[in-house]
Amino acid sequence: MSPEQQQQLHGVREELKRDEAEAVAEAEATTGPVAVAPALCIELEHVSLAFDHPILVDLDMAVATGETLLVLGESGMGKSTILKLILRLLLPDEGVVRIFGEEINHLSFAEVLEVRRRIGMVFQNSALFDSMTVYDNVAYPLRENTEMDEAEVERIVREKLEFVDLEPDQVIDQLPSELSGGMRKRVGVARAIATSPEIVLYDEPTAGLDPMTVETITDLIKKLQRELGVTSILVTHDLRAGFKVATRVNLLQAGRVGFSGTPEDVVASTDPYIRAFINAS
Template identity: 60%
Template sequence: MSEKPSEPDPSIVPEILPDEEPVTGKVVRPPDENLGDDRRKLERGPAQKPHPEATPVVQVENVSLAFDEPILEDVSFQANEGETVVVVGESGTGKSTILKLLLRLLVPDKGAVLVDGQDIVDLSFNEALKVRQKMGMVFQSAALFDSLTVFENVAYPLREHTELNEEEIEARVREKLEFVDLEPDKVMSQMPAELSGGMRKRVGIARGMANNPEIMLYDEPTSGLDPLTTATITHLIMKLQKELSVTSIVVSHDIRSSFRMGTKIALLADRRIAYFGTPEDMRKQDDEYIGRFLGGY
C-alpha cells in the first residue's frame, strides 16, 4: 500500500455530534431587487407523492436548522431509487446545507433525515461513517489531491475503504475513468494541475463513484464551466442514473442543466421547499416567484 498523502481527505469533515451545539454562523442573503419579496407570497403546496412502487432512498422530513438565524424551516422532500433530485434556489438559501445534513456533518434542530429508511440524525460517529460508505461526493471544485496523480486520486477511497488488491484497484480505476469518458492510459499518470477544469470535474466524479455508491451527492457540478463542458458533466450525471440506477442529489444554480438531468426539482425559497415535482410541472406553475426564478426558461 502506498504512503498516504499529507493532505486531509476532502470527504472527511469534522463531525458535529448530536449532543454538541451547532457551529455558530450567520447567513446573509444579498438583496435581490429583481425578485423582491415575491418569495414570501409563494403558495407552498404539498410535495408530489411518489409512485406506490417507488422505493425511497433519501428522505428529508420536516427538517429545521438554525445558527444565528433560521437556515431551513420544515423542509421535506425525498429521492426514490434511481431518481435525480436537483435542489435549486437563490444564493444563501441553504442548498449546500442539505448535502451536509445528508452526510450527517450537520444535525437538524428538528426533523428526520433518512437513508434507506434509517434515520441518521442520532447515529454515533462510527455508525455515520458506515452510512457515508453508501455515498459518493463530488465537490464544487473537484477537491482533488494536488500532490497525487489522477490514478492515485481515484484509487484513494478504494485503498482507504476496501480490501481490494492493487490489480483490482487498477481495474476499478480504469473502469471509472472510462465511464466518465477519459482515456486511462493518457490521464492516470497526470497531475491535477495538468488537467482542464472539465477534466478535473470528471476525475472527481470517477473518484466519487469508485466505491460503487448507492447515492451520489453533487455540489454545483457545473459551476464555472463553459457550455460545452457543462453539457458533458450533465450527460455524465444522467448516464449514472440511466445505466447504473444511482440515486443522486444535485445542488445547482444552473436551471438549464437542472431541467435536463433532474427527474425531480426541489426549489428552496424563504428557507422552505417552495416547489417539489417534475421539471415539466414546474414550468406549468402559475406562480409569480417561480416564473421569475425560471426567467422564462
C-alpha cells in the same frame, strides 16, 4: 411548503409505499419471500438548521430510489447544506434525516461511515486532493474503505476513468493542477463513483465550465442514471443543465420546499416567484 404541497408529498410517499407493497406481494407469490430496498432512500423530515441566521426551517424532502432530484433556490438558501446533512457532515438542530430508511442523526461514527460508503459526492470545485495524482485520488475511497489488493484497485480506477470518458494512461500520473476544469470535474465524478455508491450527490457540477463541457458533464450524469441506476440529488443554478437530467424539481423558499414538481411543471408554472426565478436564471 404549502398545505397542498405537503399533502402532495405525503401522497407521493404513500403511493410509493403502496407500489412497493404490491411489488413485494407479486414477487413473493411467484418466487417466495424477497428482500426489497426501501422506495424512499433519502428523507428529511421537519429539518431545521441555523448558523448565524435560520437556513432551513421545518424542511420536508423525500427522494425515491432511482430518482434524480434537482434542488433549486437562491444563493444561501441551504441547497448545499442539504447535501451535507445527507452525508451527516452537519447535524440538524431539529428534525430527522433518514438514509435507506435508517435515521442517521444518532448513529455512531463507524455506523455513519457505513452509510457514507453508499453515497458518492461530486463537489462544487471537484475537491480533488491537490497532493495526490489522479490515480491516487480515484483510488482513495477504495483504499480507505475496502480490503482490495492494488491490482484490483488499479482495475477499478481505470474502469471508472474510462466511464467518465478519460483515457486512463493519459491522466493517471497527472496532478489535479495539471488538468482542465472539465477534466477535474470528470475525475471528481470518477472518484465519487469508485465504490459504486447507490446515491450520488452533485453540488454545482457545472459551475464555471464552458457550454461544451457543461454538455459533457450533463451527458455523464445521464449516463450514470441510465447505466448504474443511481439515485441522485443535483444542486445547481444552471437550470438548462438541471432540467435535462432531473426527474423532479424542488425549489427552496425561505428555508423549506416552496415548490415540488417535474421540470415541465416548473416551466409551466404561473407562480410569480417561480417565473421570476426562471427568468433571472
